[in-house]
């Protein structure tokens with residue numbers, strides 16, 4: 335009787351440069367053939383696995399588990415597997431892989447619906463869903479919690495991911511990874527949590543990654559309280575982690591804007607490959623208001639730069655490391671050019687400013703009290719108006735400048751010890767506007783908001799002098 339021959343099953347092979355060290359293969363191999371290396375691979379900055387195939391039975395489980403398109407693969411006859419050059423094994427990344435192209439996002443029409451009456455935090459969460467975000471990471475914190483709560487319920491039903499991370503630092507790094515794959519991602523946070531995310535935001539800026547940070551600001555410093563304060567204007571405008579960092583920062587003042595500006599934030603973050611901050615305040619996050627849904631939602635695409643798991647994107651690399659001084663300086667010059675290009679995104683709203691000789695400057699919830707004060711002052715014959723930045727970075731200098739010649743008093747109304755007034759002075763000065771009208775302020779802090787009556791009294795007192 336002829337003896338049956340047992341065909342040996344192919345064993346795995348790995349080019350370490352294609353291993354991201356996720357460890358999936360380690361956990362599936364019951365023979366213990368795969369272990370983490372103890373050295374960083376200099377070509378990738380990652381720690382790959384090492385194979386010892388003495389006990390390997392060729393079951394192939396590790397190959398199936400490996401998510402990398404050029405990761406673990408079956409050994410083929412006739413291939414020189416001692417060769418450690420990925421280009422000679424699989425072809426050169428830059429010449430044999432197809433050129434990655436942009437798969438653009440699509441607008442999907444939505445039928446008209448009745449308006450919703452919802453909290454600002456819910457409005458922002460719905461805006462994120464409609465913008466195509468399906469990856470929300472967070473370490474929930476009051477007064478932003480309802481946003482995370484709603485997305486925790488909805489995201490899994492929409493095929494998305496909600497992950498309560500172990501910390502804010504983990505949150506921002508989950509966002510880094512997701513954004514690197516070219517996917518829309520976001521978080522809800524509040525002031526102390528935002529402070530903890532700043533290092534990661536700097537990394538995202540350096541690596542040119544999109545991501546939306548909804549910061550529902552609360553009273554500080556320290557843990558402070560959970561009441562509204564415009565506590566993080568300086569951080570958003572000038573302190574997004576170390577180095578040369580800026581991000582468009584939107585400052586909504588109604589639940590409707592919480593939705594609209596969140597959708598805009600996703601669009602701008604992909605347009606500029608940069609994080610975008612939505613700076614709300616605790617009152618706005620909790621405030622209930624009428625919200626009209628848009629007539630479309632977004633089906634995201636895949637940008638050409640994304641590290642996406644297909645052949646055409648294998649040439650891409652996302653990193654913020656530039657070891658040589660000249661390279662890093664060049665990178666910074668590139669970022670500066672991008673920040674300059676972002677200046678066209680400055681947005682604002684002017685209310686009764688055409689003939690105003692008293693111009694209030696306010697954003698977020700304080701703008702609502704300021705608007706009421708303008709109406710009350712007009713009834714008393716005072717030519718008052720409101721200038722409301724919708725972006726605090728870039729500051730809408732070009733819209734404010736034409737109002738100045740007929741303005742006698744510029745009154746900055748804010749829930750902070752002068753962070754917005756500083757933005758006015760700094761940005762007007764940088765724009766070459768060195769002579770400003772007389773500036774004064776109505777400021778509250780610690781969770782106390784400026785009230786309409788005190789703004790009116792302040793302006794009347796100014797005019798009495």
Ligand code: SF4
Pocket residue numbers: 345346362363364365366367368389390391392393394395396397
């Ligand atoms: S083929 Fe099977 S036995 Fe061999 S390394 Fe992979 S998982 Fe382990």
Ligand code: SF4
Pocket residue numbers: 348352353354355356357358359360382383399400401402405406
């Ligand atoms: S599964 Fe693939 S990418 Fe992950 S550690 Fe193993 S070889 Fe590396």
